[in-house]
Amino acid sequence: MQKIIVSDTPHVRSKLTTKRIMLDVIIAIVPALVAGIVFFGGRAAFNVAIAVVSCCLTEWIWLLIKKVPVKDIFKKFDFTSIVTGLLLALSLPPLDYKYFYIPLLSGIFAVGVVKMLFGGTGKNVVNPAVTGRVFAFISFLGAMTSGWIQPAFGSISGEVVTGATVLTDMLAGVRPTLSNLDLFLGTGVTGCIGETSKVAILIGYIYLVVRRVIKWQWPVIVVGVTGLVGVLLNGCDFTLFLPYILSGGLIYGAVFMATDYVTSPANNLARYIYYVLMGVIIALLRKGTGIETVSFAILLMNLIVPLLSLHVRPRPFGSVPFGVLVKEKFAKLGKKGGKAE
Amino acid sequence: MKITKGKRFSGGTHIPDRKELTADIPIEIMPSPDIVAISLSQHIGKPSVPVVNAGDMVSVGQLIAAEGGFVGANVYSSVSGKVAAIEERYNPNGTKSNYIVIENDKNDWSAQPLPEMEDKTAGSILQRIRLAGIVGMGGAGFPAAVKLMPKQAVDCLIINGAECEPYLTCDYRLMKEKTDEIHTGIMLLAKALKVNKVYIGIERNKPDCIKAFSEYDDITVVDLKKRYPMGSEKHLIYSCTGRKVGLGKLPADAGAVVQNVATAYAVYEAVELNKPLYERVMTVSGKGIIHPKNLLVRNGTPLDMIITYCGGMRDDSAMMIAGGPMMGPTMLSSNLYTTKTTSGLLVTTSDEVDMSGPTPCINCGRCAEACPMRLQPMLIDFYAQANDFEKAAKYGGVKNCINCGTCAYVCPAKRSIVQSIMLSKKKLAEGGK
Numbered sequence: 097m098q099k100i101i102v103s104d105t106p107h108v109r110s111k112l113t114t115k116r117i118m119l120d121v122i123i124a125i126v127p128a129l130v131a132g133i134v135f136f137g138g139r140a141a142f143n144v145a146i147a148v149v150s151c152c153l154t155e156w157i158w159l160l161i162k163k164v165p166v167k168d169i170f171k172k173f174d175f176t177s178i179v180t181g182l183l184l185a186l187s188l189p190p191l192d193y194k195y196f197y198i199p200l201l202s203g204i205f206a207v208g209v210v211k212m213l214f215g216g217t218g219k220n221v222v223n224p225a226v227t228g229r230v231f232a233f234i235s236f237l238g239a240m241t242s243g244w245i246q247p248a249f250g251s252i253s254g255e256v257v258t259g260a261t262v263l264t265d266m267l268a269g270v271r272p273t274l275s276n277l278d279l280f281l282g283t284g285v286t287g288c289i290g291e292t293s294k295v296a297i298l299i300g301y302i303y304l305v306v307r308r309v310i311k312w313q314w315p316v317i318v319v320g321v322t323g324l325v326g327v328l329l330n331g332c333d334f335t336l337f338l339p340y341i342l343s344g345g346l347i348y349g350a351v352f353m354a355t356d357y358v359t360s361p362a363n364n365l366a367r368y369i370y371y372v373l374m375g376v377i378i379a380l381l382r383k384g385t386g387i388e389t390v391s392f393a394i395l396l397m398n399l400i401v402p403l404l405s406l407h408v409r410p411r412p413f414g415s416v417p418f419g420v421l422v423k424e425k426f427a428k429l430g431k432k433g434g435k436a437e
Numbered sequence: 438m439k440i441t442k443g444k445r446f447s448g449g450t451h452i453p454d455r456k457e458l459t460a461d462i463p464i465e466i467m468p469s470p471d472i473v474a475i476s477l478s479q480h481i482g483k484p485s486v487p488v489v490n491a492g493d494m495v496s497v498g499q500l501i502a503a504e505g506g507f508v509g510a511n512v513y514s515s516v517s518g519k520v521a522a523i524e525e526r527y528n529p530n531g532t533k534s535n536y537i538v539i540e541n542d543k544n545d546w547s548a549q550p551l552p553e554m555e556d557k558t559a560g561s562i563l564q565r566i567r568l569a570g571i572v573g574m575g576g577a578g579f580p581a582a583v584k585l586m587p588k589q590a591v592d593c594l595i596i597n598g599a600e601c602e603p604y605l606t607c608d609y610r611l612m613k614e615k616t617d618e619i620h621t622g623i624m625l626l627a628k629a630l631k632v633n634k635v636y637i638g639i640e641r642n643k644p645d646c647i648k649a650f651s652e653y654d655d656i657t658v659v660d661l662k663k664r665y666p667m668g669s670e671k672h673l674i675y676s677c678t679g680r681k682v683g684l685g686k687l688p689a690d691a692g693a694v695v696q697n698v699a700t701a702y703a704v705y706e707a708v709e710l711n712k713p714l715y716e717r718v719m720t721v722s723g724k725g726i727i728h729p730k731n732l733l734v735r736n737g738t739p740l741d742m743i744i745t746y747c748g749g750m751r752d753d754s755a756m757m758i759a760g761g762p763m764m765g766p767t768m769l770s771s772n773l774y775t776t777k778t779t780s781g782l783l784v785t786t787s788d789e790v791d792m793s794g795p796t797p798c799i800n801c802g803r804c805a806e807a808c809p810m811r812l813q814p815m816l817i818d819f820y821a822q823a824n825d826f827e828k829a830a831k832y833g834g835v836k837n838c839i840n841c842g843t844c845a846y847v848c849p850a851k852r853s854i855v856q857s858i859m860l861s862k863k864k865l866a867e868g869g870k
């Protein structure tokens with residue numbers, strides 16, 4: 097006879113685990129990863145490998161220093177560091193091999209400082225991958241803004257974009273020469289490893305929705321609001337809507353970074369407000385700075401999450417209906433007014 | 438033929454019901470045990486007061502303890518024999534209460550338990566329900582008669598046939614085998630409550646019961662989606678009538694009184710057969726039980742005797758649960774006894790129950806989405822862990838929690854949210870708030 101166990105209710109639990117969710121996120125990233133490697137070749141693969149290894153090693157070494165038994169480290173490994181490494185690397189430009197220290201250091205920063213220092217999975221305030229990218233951007237500005245290379249597939253429309261990315265051109269007032277189809281497929285588009293091929297990201301998005309890791313509305317709100325506000329800020333030219341949302345890291349950030357559980361509000365009401373605000377901020381920052389600002393915007397928004405999740409909550413089942421509440425308030429005001437007269 | 442579809446409430450979740458273990462097994466009468474220990478606290482309210490002494494001879498259906506106050510219930514002997522002792526023993530949830538221990542002489546000798554009823558007016562039915570010691574048999578054990586005398590005017594009676602806890606099939610078998618009797622009991626309840634609107638809510642996984650009850654013209658069958666916690670009073674009322682019970686209010690404030698099908702059956706027995714409540718149907722299930730069964734057991738039957746009667750436990754049994762797996766407490770030993778509210782005894786193997794232990798909350802929001810009360814379970818858990826129970830109440834809404842466990846069920850991090858909830862409630866109550 098085995099030991100009889102006592103535990104708290106409920107004794108049956110759903111099969112879903114944190115690990116399984118993280119595995120789903122990894123699977124969802126795979127198409128963007130493959131697209132990045134196909135487009136940008138060895139450099140892309142190199143960057144990704146360094147970032148993932150750096151993230152995982154940082155977590156393990158941190159735990160070793162904290163004297164967590166090795167057995168536990170492996171048992172408790174929940175794949176989040178792999179996700180962080182992948183997301184971080186895919187949001188970097190296809191950097192030259194000589195810049196190997198950029199993904200390495202950003203990985204250490206992302207996991208070591210942003211996640212482990214705050215207490216590990218679930219305790220971080222800001223998104224590790226996003227912050228890692230911002231860290232890289234600020235620390236290695238030169239390398240981060242000049243490492244663009246042409247993808248393996250040229251544009252279908254035959255145009256060649258040189259130098260800066262499509263988005264920076266567009267924000268500077270230059271109409272994009274690449275077709276929307278090019279922007280969607282990523283052909284001929286210079287940019288970060290995982291951000292260029294929107295179709296690959298979309299496959300990941302559909303997978304996440306089907307697996308119920310995220311709700312379909314989440315990224316749609318971010319992208320939609322950003323696009324709308326962006327168009328309004330840029331002279332109400334609606335032909336810019338598609339190029340505006342298809343260029344840069346918006347879709348990538350909206351699907352993979354903004355949907356991160358830990359750094360967004362847990363209840364859906366607050367979450368929707370959060371995404372609308374995020375969209376507005378992205379568009380404003382893009383306008384204000386003239387460069388891609390998705391990661392900065394997400395980072396900023398991460399900081400107000402605690403506020404949102406505490407103060408924007410649905411009303412419990414059986415609360416006085418909102419309409420009645422308002423009516424009662426008015427009735428009271430009326431009475432008070434009456435007395436005063 | 439009146440069947441309506443239940444109204445959908447937000448939250449809740451689908452849980453594999455695992456009722457197939459016992460759903461097709463007819464109710465079997467468990468032979469009376471050698472000894473019974475009958476609790477004096479089988480209901481919510483004041484403990485009952487013994488009216489027999491150690492050494493007395495009692496008969497089946499004899500009053501052995503009288504209600505200890507308005508919110509209280511009479512207790513009857515379930516066997517004939519000698520009162521061996523009146524002493525403290527453990528309850529399944531780990532607390533202690535007084536028990537009347539009776540040695541069974543197996544004569545099953547029974548004096549005429551309750552007098553014949555002269556008329557069946559609302560008042561006399563109420564009186565009989567009270568006399569027979571009937572309590573809510575779905576779980577809480579609130580004295581049925583008290584519930585039938587609400588302070589507010591009510592206009593409908595709702596019968597709970599949802600049986601949303603996994604594994605349990607005792608209500609299902611009762612509805613299937615005793616349809617007419619339950620119907621009679623329901624109409625008696627309606628008469629006592631003086632209402633004409635009667636609903637019976639049955640989950641869709643029991644289509645035969647839905648059909649069976651739709652044959653009666655005087656009740657409306659509500660075809661409920663299979664969704665946990667459908668059997669929660671507040672959510673059942675909403676599903677059947679569309680009315681919401683206000684926060685901190687009673688069902689009667691929404692004009693409804695809810696009773697369970699097993700209670701309706703007990704009412705039938707008390708009124709028509711003059712039989713007080715001293716036995717009930719329960720489900721003995723789980724993969725750890727060799728022969729899962731639906732049993733008619735006498736009040737106070739030792740659980741280990743029930744397990745032995747069902748062929749014993751498998752060697753790899755891991756957990757014993759009193760009631761269903763969502764809300765029932767686990768038990769360390771089977772040296773415990775059935776009561777009026779014991780709806781199930783589960784012995785599960787380790788692959789049936791979750792024992793993986795908690796990992797850090799990833800703030801995914803699944804708990805909040807699944808909470809039928811629309812609370813913020815992750816905040817309750819967070820603040821309870823941080824010993825800040827005021828905030829658990831303010832931001833998490835723990836005071837409105839119905840302890841259903843849906844949040845913990847869906848949690849991918851397997852947080853012990855219910856434990857945090859219980860702790861918060863306890864601390865808040867101690868704080869005098």
Ligand code: SF4
Pocket residue numbers: 807808809810811812813814837838839840841842843844845854855858
């Ligand atoms: S146990 Fe409480 S907090 Fe959890 S789902 Fe049920 S009502 Fe909501």
Ligand code: SF4
Pocket residue numbers: 362797798799800801802803804805814815818844847848849850851852854
């Ligand atoms: S379901 Fe679990 S992991 Fe998700 S927010 Fe709730 S407590 Fe946290």
